[in-house]
Amino acid sequence: MRAAASVLHLDLDAFFAAVEQRDKPSLRGKPVVVGGVGGRGVVATASYEARKYGVRSAMSTREARARCPHAAFLSGRFHAYRATSEAVMAVLREASPLVEPLSLDEAFVDLERSDLPDHEVPTVTAYAQELRARVSEVTGGLTASVGIGTSKFIAKVASDLDKPDGLVVVPPGTELDLLRPMHVTVIPGVGPATAERLRRAGIHTVADLESVSLEELVRLVGRAHGHGLHELAHARDDRPVVPERETKSVSVEGTYDIDLTDRSLMAGLLTRQAGEVATRLRKAGLSGRTVTIKVRLHDFTTLSRSTTLPSPTDTATTIARLARGLLEGLDTSGGVRLLGVGVSGLADWVQEDLFGDADDPASDGPASDAVPEPAALPPTARQRTWAPGMDVVHDELGAGWVWGSGRGVVTVRFETRETPAGPVRSFGVDDPQLHRAPTEEPAPQESATEGTTTPERAASERT
DNA sequence: TCTGGGGTCCTAGGACCC
DNA sequence: TCTGGGGTCCTAGGACCC
16 A cells, blocks of 8 residues: 555446447437347446446346346447547556556556656546546547545545546545445455355454454455455555556357257367467467366356366367367266357467377367358358358348358358338358258347347248 | 356365475 | 375366456
8 A cells, every 4th residue: 555646547437338329329318238139148338327227237138128128239349449448548558657457448557657746635636637538538528437546446446436427536544434334345356255255254344354353364265365355454455556467368258049959069169269269379479288168058057177288289270179079078968058268378489389289188089170261252141161060140130040060161141122011131051051040139230229130030031 | 048258366186296 | 114294287166357
């Protein structure tokens, strides 16, 4: 904890929803929900208009629809969020070279490294107001909530106190007065499980926590967590603002609207995910030794299996083969709702594949999952390279599942016919080995409230 | 038809080495 | 032959965060 209030935390208000409202004037002043729009989607961000109806982050989209049926449900445009986020981070970096982004919409700024004459409360307050104005300027009117305090913990708590569009400075020396009446869940790291353990021990507020001895706390929640909680409960926090963190793992996962039971389908999906992981590893100049798969069963029990190579890889075929091998040891007969592949144990160097695949612990199974480049797209079709598996294929207006065990390039054709009842959508595939079915979701880039195609209509029509 | 996706960190047990 | 630590690496699961 510092002597001066020189740690700033900035949080963009309802960020994803705010970007959508900025870019689509028709959404301003209306409830907007950004998140997964499929059958098993959850809410990432709800605009303040939607929050009035009880819509919250992490709530299932199904429930959000029930609470606020007239909201616009959007699946998100991450390139727009990233671009806006980068503009904000650039503003913060003008203020201080020490900026630590926590996510697209949040960052810490170390004001000790700014050119402020001092860090007295009036000085940092005026400075933060300037910063908020700059953020609004470069983002086309987005608002941010800011907290300033003597540590990361206090700054973060402060930014939460006056949302949205607020600014709170916690004067040095008043930290415990602020924290003591608050519920233990204000402390980062205290989630539902820890809160429940503490509750059973009669600990509800930070003041309660403050009076618990370190030994008791370690007994309750474990060594590392206990020490951390003990410090934060006394408002002691010396964590520095660190601008860059090393990546520890890279992973891709997906939850499917319908539980998977077909093992070859699962193998195909893992293969595709492995390809995405490999691509991202290479882009980042990374490779890793440990390949992990994640499998969530129909009843939500989550399993992981991992294997470690003698040397790092960034090769799609190797990651895919290991992932498929790990799946083989699992009983998935009850159905699988989520599959994922990750690589950890990262090295920032890429080594030539000196040993070929001979050293792989799981060198059985097919290795050919090379994927050809897709051809140029005709206007009414989407051409997809195909590995065994399942995929959502979409154009601007509709979407459908396509799955199969064939390989190669498949063309999916979309047609719109005008009828007295309105436009009718259809789609078909040119490979008899592939099957198709409509999904419950509209095309990912479309708002559900603006879609013109119902799943039923898509299902009833085919070429 | 409750419950995303991409991460981080911690714990605990077993293998193995000295 | 029995007793014993400590340290490191690996695996699996869980809590948490945004």
